Amino acid sequence: MTITQPDLSVFTTLESEVRSYCRGWPTIFDRAQGSYMYDEDGHTYLDFFAGAGSLNYGHNNPLLKRALLDYLERDGVTHGLDMSTTAKRAFLESFRDVVLRPRGLDHKVMFPGPTGTNAVEAALKLARKVKGRESIVSFTNAFHGMSLGALAVTGNAFKRAGAGIPLVHGTPMPFDDYLDGRTPDFIWFERLLEDAGSGLNKPAAVIVETVQGEGGVNVARAEWLRALASLCQRHDMLLIVDDIQMGCGRTGPFFSFEDAGIVPDIITVSKSISGYGLPMSLTLFRPELDIWEPGEHNGTFRGNNPAFVTAAAALDAYWTDGQMEKQTLSRGEQVEHTLLGLTAEHASAGASYRGRGLVWGLTFADPARASAVCRRAFELGLLIETSGPESEVVKLLPALTIAPDELDEGLRVLTRAVRETD
Template sequence: MIAPTIESEVRSYCRSWPVVFDHGRGSRMFADDGRAYLDFFAGAGALNYGHNHPTLKQALLDYLERDGVTHSLDMLTAAKQDFLTEFASQVLVPRGLDYRVQFTGPTGTNSVEAALKLARKVTGRHTVVAFTGAFHGMSLGSLALTGNAALRAGAGVPLGNTWRVPYDGFAGGQVSGLTLLDTMLADSSSGMDLPAAVIVETVQGEGGINPARAIWLADLAELCARRNVLLIVDDIQMGCGRTGPFFSFEHAGITPDIVCLSKSISGYGLPMSLTLFRPELDVWQPGEHNGTFRGNNFAFVTAAAALKEFWVDSKLEKQTAERDILLEDWLAELAERHPAHIATSRGRGLVWGLAFREPHLARRVAQEAFSRGLLVERSGSTDEVVKLMPPLTLTDDELAEGLGILEQSVAAAVTR
């Protein structure tokens, strides 16, 4: 029985999954009654390597045991130095990326806010271009870039300094956002001022699992470079291997000016976010952008351990690529069996969605899945998409188990 709560009405996930979770291990969470739930939610992308991975856990326990520094703002610590060394050697150098690393605060929206502030400071311009279906965070700057009307309504104040254009595939692909943007910027009578930056997700997660084509992303990067507009890639949910490569933009062959990282960068679900940018953009004065919790040493420890464990070779990336093919075929076949109810399946790597023609069916599927021991959430403009985002480290048997439960849940939902 769940005890009465004094927690705010703003709570959400616990309404969909009304159990008390007690512990987690690998790809499963366990309720206080002992029931196991296969986790195809993965902390909204914060647990790419699953729950309490033993190597990461041991690194953290060792650090705690030796009384490693807990809180340090942006002071130099051994934990931070180790993370920066590993991040450079395992991620940046192999990809030929020359980025400065800024620790911005505990969560993704902090990274986006820093990126926006930096872009505006560098260019002296105020507006930023965002896309339909975008989600970039819940603080005011990042919320102004977010497309969802219900989320934006919660701001309580006008949200400005943003131009919004169609994302790849918007309106069935009948409207080209890039052509519109380029034409507007070329026409001095369009009313669109030259923006400081364009911010984009390569795969929109909260927007309904909308993957942008590689050619579209390459064209966007070319447009930004030609127009002298900074390109920001929000890789908060889709980075750290979620789509296969460490960065989700790698498949498009582009190099963003600024990159936002959070969620799984700590490797363990600990609060941590980074903003990466080209060295010539590092125009900050000391302390000009700061925060009390921008130096989470526990997260540095687990992040460094995760890089050593998963990114010294291409094994995890190749495994995710193989599962991408499996999921594409499997979900397409499932959609074909229910054409009256499922509009399409779409995704990349290990993030996929089933888009239902009626939002209530997606809700039913998620409920049926929960009753069978599988955690999945919904996304999209009307929560019409059942979102699959399991840990990258799940076993083949766990993947098959989860897909089997999903198949049963869809069948049950459409016949209710």
Template structure:
């Protein structure tokens, strides 16, 4: 029995899908302790947009460490934090006409969601927040309340308060006017629901099964929120930071959310970091009203700042759009022909291959992802019963690497489906 089985909690998950011991990583590859390389189509669940150990980011971090740069400073002012704030404001927010205050809630995504919910309730003086069926917003109690999956919800051991779930335009509700329905719930004083303080949405439900909403849906959601004095929170934790081919996933819709949550790849190299962006008038926090020890990982500031260089210097957003076309073409020509019941959807470099019509239990998709791993590809699943293979490579992936990973999926699917 390994030390992991002996000592580590049963709660562990990804190590069960990828049962080797990893040792080092570089670019789009992870290597196990025996030196076998695996192409990474999972990217730390979206935390590694710039690849593993991006050499430029590592160089900046190494310089900082060699200089004796501060590693822990609570939320005190530091040179590293100043540089990140200046650069993020000048290079990301201003060119997009976005005027946001920036809050560092605590290290992980769920912390950003918690602080967004707290602030929305404080600003509006209302308790309810609308989230969507299929949503994933994190595991701490406030965020878990807005995460729809029954399995982790049941583990909370306490009622999950303050969230009402609305239909998301997918599956049973695909042709249903979900925005019209929400409007009706808000306007009908017999709907049994109060007007919410906020509506929280992902523009592509990632854990939910790679389900994008269209631009018009987002625009209608923005209008509805404006009309009824509701704050719009876009959770860009998994699909922000360039994943969709824009820095923010909502840019294409031309909307400005009231709050945006970012985490995962904002830290550049996979270090914990999260941000809450909020319109300045919403920043009614009192000092230390939402406090914490790890709200400014200094090395992550350095890495996050260096990542902004990589984003610009490599024209990464253009690269994502080009690679998206490679993904679509490959799926159409080589994966769909394996079985015409296979569906796919996505945006940028997040695509899902949906095997629900072949096997709604998820067993088939499970076998295919297992086969992919045997064939040297790390790929996870998402959606109801995990029926969707999730293509989520580092954004810096080359066309050749991308095609070799897609070939492993096609070959593995053929092998399993027959």
């Protein structure tokens, strides 16, 4: 693909230096549909990024777009704070009937604000309020958001340094296989909990991702998650599962923890819950934990009614018959087959892969290789990003609705990009 350098002057001179993704994809995007994005010069890009997991159903999904346009055209409420609206009622009823009840969950639904970090902040605040303790345990390479409370339970040193103040009341523990299987699971964690001389303040809760997306596509085993849930129960700690990127079907089931057979006390959901890329997040918790006073936690944009409309439409369109989970797992097998061959071909470069459902990571012995692969993929018309503490993982995050031939097309481009960065 020949790309004429676009005029990016207004972005480089006026927009903050904090901008990130645009540096790896130096073009000006104009429109998007399904699994494709188009820049203003007419170039086409196959999207294996999906809005960092916010577009599980693709760009401008026609079913969701129709529901949104109909709602806006009849002057439906746009901004509703926490007022009762028809759009919120429709979402809550769909979420109860399509997601919660079929899974035997009775969790209450809280709308904490528009972003994932809002959901995490509410979860941490509630856990501390319920247990009357300050400490939260998180895991190595975790990512839970960019506000101060969420950063305190995030592992990435670069992101933590941006806080500018000490990040306190968070204690990291090794994630699954962090020590390469050299020690039994949780031996250090449980020893600290049981030893009055350990210096560990008893935690209110443990927060965990079943798959660490930003941390490098690190996949926790089901047995590790079950052992963690058991540990929390034995030591009177709440279990928070951060399902912001891996929920809404990314790993196959609607919630990423379903395969492990655990039921978290608190669940955070965002990114693809609206289905259309509209800001929306949820904090879900067991009914007995709902000890909030009215207005004790609030936010001006927690009632984003257009997001409720597309969220309900997504649930009704994709989660009533079990087909979305089957399709995601099938597409995942398609990805894994390609990665298996690709890593065998590049074994001498230390290539390996890992993932679940439709989230996959590809790594090499040379950490810089991932960034080179992503740059070449962009030149070839494929949008992929890196993840991991050193940006050492090529992360694949296509839409769940991607067609098999589109997925094959992207995997062929990925294969070419890897070969051309040898």
